[in-house]
Amino acid sequence: MNSIKIFAPATVANVSCGFDALGFAINTIGDEMVLTKTTEKGVKISKIEGAELTFDSNKNAASVVVKAMLDKVNADFGIDMQLFKKVKPGSGLGSSASSAAGAAFATNELLGKPFTKLELTEFARLGEKIACGSPIADNVAAAIYGGFILVKSYEPLEIVKLPVPNELWVAVIHPQIEVKTEDARNVLKPNISIADAVKQSANLAGLISGLYTNDYQLISRSLVDVIAEPHRKKLIPLFDKVKQTGLQNGALGIGISGSGPTIFGLCKGEKSANNVANAMKNVYQNSTIDFNIYISKVNTEGVKII
C-alpha cells in the first residue's frame, strides 16, 4: 500500500456524566486525510483544506503523530499528508483528535499494521498534546475505537470499548462562537464536594449499565453533569434554552460536547434525533449566532478507509 485515504470521525467527549473519562464517535462528520509514502524520509504536509492550521510538521496535531510512528519503527520511507478538515477547530467536537487519530490509523496501515489500537491511541495523544497542551485520550480513543469508550486509567493507559445500543442517535449543534479550552478549564473549580463526586460517579455507572442493557430510559436518567456543565454553560449563549427545548422534544439527554461550544443531544432513533435537531436549531435561528447542525447514528467503527 502506497497511499491511503481515510475518514476520521468527530467525537463527543465527557458526555455529561463522564467528565474526562467518556467519549463517543459520530458518523456524519469527520476529517478526511490522504497519506502517501514518499522516498524522502520525514513528514510533509502538502495540503490543508477547511481550516487555517500550520504546515510546520513539528507543530501540527496530525503530522507529529506520523513522525513519532515513523521514528518508532525507523521507517525507510517518509509520508506526504493532505488534510481535509471538516471538524472545525475549537468546536468541541474533537477537531485535533480527529486529525491525530486519522494520522495514527493511516500511518499504521502504510506501515503494515504493527501497532494495536491502544498503541495508536498513545501516538494520537501526542497530537492532542501539541494542539491542546495536554495528552488527553477521550476524543482520540473514541475516534480510533469507534462507539462509546471509557478511559479507565492513564497510568497505564487503559481503554474500555463499551457497547452501543442500536437505536442510539445524536444531534449536535455547533454555535459559531469561540470557547477557548483554557477558559473552559479555568471556569471549573479544582475541587468538588464528595457528595457531587458520588452523584457524578453514580450517573456514569448508570449510563454504563444502560449501554450494556439497551435501557434508553436509564441512559436518559444518567445523562446528568454536576461537575462541568453548571460552570461551562455560562460560556455558551442560549445553552439552557437549547437544553430545555431538546429535552421537551424527546432527547434522552442534552449536554456540552467536550469543552463546548457544541451541544449534543442523545436520542433514541433517527426521527427523534431530527425532532431534537430542529428544536435546537430554532433557538439559534431566532438569535444572531450562526451554527452548524448534524444528526448521526453513533459511529461504531472509528477511523476507516474510504
Add this chain to the structure above:
Amino acid sequence: MNSIKIFAPATVANVSCGFDALGFAINTIGDEMVLTKTTEKGVKISKIEGAELTFDSNKNAASVVVKAMLDKVNADFGIDMQLFKKVKPGSGLGSSASSAAGAAFATNELLGKPFTKLELTEFARLGEKIACGSPIADNVAAAIYGGFILVKSYEPLEIVKLPVPNELWVAVIHPQIEVKTEDARNVLKPNISIADAVKQSANLAGLISGLYTNDYQLISRSLVDVIAEPHRKKLIPLFDKVKQTGLQNGALGIGISGSGPTIFGLCKGEKSANNVANAMKNVYQNSTIDFNIYISKVNTEGVKII
C-alpha cells in the same frame, strides 16, 4: 401466612471504587429473624440474641421499619419480632441494614406483598436512619435485591441491579476492633480534587463494565479507592499488610467493607477465596487482635425465607 422466618444477608458497601453508591450481599453470614402476626396492633420485640440492642420498638433499626409499614397500610394486626443477630454491629458488614432489610422483606410477606423492592428499600432506610443517623441505601438495597447494586440516585431513589459473574467469591475478615461510623466519616475530607473524582468514577465505570462482561481482570484493575481508603485505612490496624498479602495470594482486589473495620477480598473462585482468607487470617493471628473470617459466593437473591 401468620409467621415467617427469614435470612437477611450481610453486605459489603462502597466496594473500593463505589463509595456511597455500590454494595453487594454475602451468602454465608446474615441475620435471622422470626416475625409473627399478633392480634394486638403495633410492634413488639420479644427476643434479641447475638447483640445488645434496644427492645424499644421506636429505637430499633428493625422494628421502626415494621412499624412504618404496618402504619402505611393501616394493618389490622400487629407483629412480634425475634431477632437473631449474626452480623455484628459496628463490623462494617451492614449489621443494621441486615435487620432493617429483613424486617422490610418479612413484613411485606405477612402483609401479602403490597410493596416493590424499591419501596422495601425506602422503608429499610428508616432503620438505617435510626441506627446510623443517615438513611443510606447501599447496604439495605444490597440486602433486599441481592447481588451487586448501584444506588443510581437518591432523589428519587433509584437502584440498579447489576449482574454477578458466576465465579465471584469474597473473603471477609472482621478484626474485633471498633471503628465508629462517625470517626470513619470525620477522617474524610469534605472536598476532593476533580482529578481524583475522575479516577474514582472511571474505576467504578470499569468495574460495572467488568461485571457485565465477566471480565475478572478488568474487575481487578478497577477495585481502586482514591477517596476513602487512603484516609480510613489508618483506623484499621494492619490494613496495608492484609491488603498486600491478599493481593499476593490472588485476590482480585482488597478493600474496606463499608466504613470498616471489616476488610473484604473479592476473588475468582472458591479456592482463591480460601487462599486469600488464609493469608489475611495469618496477619491477625500474628497479632493480639481477635477476628472473625468468612468466605462466600456473592449472594444473588437477597433476603430469603428459611
